[in-house]
Amino acid sequence: MPTGWSRLTRACSGPSFAKARRAAEPQAVRRPQDFTSRRRRMAVVRTLTTTRPKRPLWRCPKCGHRFVTANVWHSCGRYRIAEHFRGKPAVVRQAFNAFVGLARSCGPVTVYAQKTRIVIQARVRFAGGRPLGDHFRAALWLRRRASHRRLTRIESFGSLGYGHYFRLESPADIDRELEALMREAYDIGRQEHGGATGA
Numbered sequence: 001m002p003t004g005w006s007r008l009t010r011a012c013s014g015p016s017f018a019k020a021r022r023a024a025e026p027q028a029v030r031r032p033q034d035f036t037s038r039r040r041r042m043a044v045v046r047t048l049t050t051t052r053p054k055r056p057l058w059r060c061p062k063c064g065h066r067f068v069t070a071n072v073w074h075s076c077g078r079y080r081i082a083e084h085f086r087g088k089p090a091v092v093r094q095a096f097n098a099f100v101g102l103a104r105s106c107g108p109v110t111v112y113a114q115k116t117r118i119v120i121q122a123r124v125r126f127a128g129g130r131p132l133g134d135h136f137r138a139a140l141w142l143r144r145r146a147s148h149r150r151l152t153r154i155e156s157f158g159s160l161g162y163g164h165y166f167r168l169e170s171p172a173d174i175d176r177e178l179e180a181l182m183r184e185a186y187d188i189g190r191q192e193h194g195g196a197t198g199a
């Protein structure tokens with residue numbers, strides 16, 4: 001039996017676990033009574049539906065980027081957005097600018113460069129991309145599989161949703177449909193509907 005496992009078994013059957021279980025039991029018994037009076041029931045509903053204040057973001061002291069989780073792994077470094085576009089056609093940068101403009105139209109965002117990509121973040125990252133030859137390969141994080149005339153690939157993130165990749169060759173590729181998808185992605189970026197805990 002591996003040491004880690006036996007330690008785990010001891011922890012689960014030891015006195016501290018039993019104590020923790022006893023402490024948890026009265027709550028479980030008491031809980032149904034919370035629903036006996038209408039007043040208390042409404043109080044519970046209010047608690048469940050009220051948006052809790054969000055934790056302030058952690059700021060990496062080295063690169064200055066902000067994240068939901070402190071000390072989360074990230075591509076730490078200071079890169080310049082302009083470096084990604086060096087030697088690329090101007091229209092690729094224009095497509096990127098239009099994509100960022102679309103993100104900004106949803107609300108406050110931070111845009112920054114990493115080594116291999118550019119990230120667009122509200123509370124969490126929800127969009128981004130990188131220039132690839134003659135186009136900007138834009139990415140959006142969505143809860144569902146969506147379709148769009150410029151969509152080239154969908155990547156599954158499991159229960160968290162799907163990464164969508166778009167081939168943007170010019171600002172003209174930013175249309176109403178992409179705007180609607182950006183709004184969906186921005187909702188994830190704001191963590192309005194929970195689930196987005198990473199960075």
Ligand SMILES: [Zn+2]
Nearest residue numbers: 060062063076
């Ligand atoms: Zn950093």
